[in-house]
Amino acid sequence: MNAIGKSSAIFVTLSGLFWGGWIVGSQTPEGQEAIARAYAAYEEQQATANENLFDSTALRAIVCGDPTSVEQKPCLAIVAAGRLFIVDAGTGAASSLARRNIPMDRLGAVLLTDADMPQVADLAAVYNAASRNGGAVLPVYGPAETQRLVDGLNQAGGFDGASNGLQAWGPSPEPGRSVIVFEADGLVVSAFTTQEDAFSGRVAYRFDYRGRSIVVGGDGQVAGASAARDADVVLQNAQSERNATFDGPATAAQIATQAAASNTGMVVLTGADTPIAAQMQVAEARATGFNDVQAARVGMMVELPLDNMDINVRPL
Structure with a gap:
């Protein structure tokens, strides 16, 4: 065992x-x-068991967020090469990881797919949890608006952004050209965008770790992007065909169709407001003929072992 x-x-x-x-x-x-x-x-x-999450045997993604709410807040934790990254710090990001005894001192950076309030609601709490010893600087990557947002949080917290507090970095990728934001110990984290997402100021991220890969798209249109091709797993916000809006994320059916064309191993749909909505999105996605679709739930872990090509999904 x-x-x-x-x-x-x-x-x-x-x-x-x-x-x-x-x-x-x-x-x-x-x-x-x-x-x-x-x-x-x-x-x-x-806590000892969770230290095993940071071994070098797999690339892992953990769905985080407010554990008391059925609504899925934007927050994903990626674990690889002994490091923790949080993509979008939605409400409950810090508390849900703390409840599972995830060591926040492993946090290397926060990556924002958007600089709107849903993606940054818990950013200050994430910093506080990651820097309990004080004097730490936490890199925050994201769209151009990230700098203004980080400046405001630093001012409110009394941080200078140089020796302590949040430090904003804007990778500013161009459509079709990825920008590496982190590289060490076999892990490469790159930011990318698409024509549609560049216009709306959205950024997506790809994590490549020793032959396995995870793409996190937020509300963007990323499943069909060249930077997402051949990814083992794409985690992307979706909307249902019945409630689709013009400026919202891609529909579940669109994501599944694009994933199939991009040779994606599995799609995890995030952002559903209720379990019923999540089930509806999965059904719409699978109706396209792409069956490797899961609905994200707080506490779900997606694990990609390095010694085989399995995709394991289980509660943490």
Whole structure:
């Protein structure tokens, strides 16, 4: 059994001890102390298990966001080469990762697909969680408007953006030409855009790690982009045919059609407001004949092992 599996088993055991303790005397000081020790041990075990997420055996994506809301807020965590990247810091980004004991001190950068409020609502909280020891600088990559947004957050937090706080970087990719924003230890992170997205100020990101690849598109029109070709997984916001708007993201059917033409391994549809809407989008996508489609859920992990070409999807 791997470390993550052991952690789940320990949690089940401790839950049994909790309810057993409640019956036989957890309301006593001794019982409460014993339960507190048990759950502290579980949290330590879970943190140790999550360290395994940062090994060099896979490229991983974790759907994060507000765990108490059915609405999917824009937030994805990418883990590779011992590093953590957050793409879009929507509401609940920091808390949902903290609840799963993801070590935020591993955070290398925040990558914004857009500089609107939904994508940055939790950016300050993400910085605070990642820099608990103080004095840290957190790079924030994104569209041109990112600089103005970061300046405002630094001013509100009393940071200078040089020795502490957020530091904005605008990769400014041109349609058809990717820009590398990070490269080390076999991991390459590149920013790209399309003709449609350049006009609306949207940026997408591709993560290539030792032969495996993940593309995160946000609200953009990325599944059919040349930079997304042959990607193992594309995670992209979608809208349903029934509620499609002209200036919204691509429809689920459009994404699936483009993914098939681009030789994509799997599509994960993000951004559905409700579980019913998510199911509808998956059905519309699969109706095109492209069946490798999943609906994103907070806590879902997509894992791409380096020793084979599998795509594993499971809860974290």
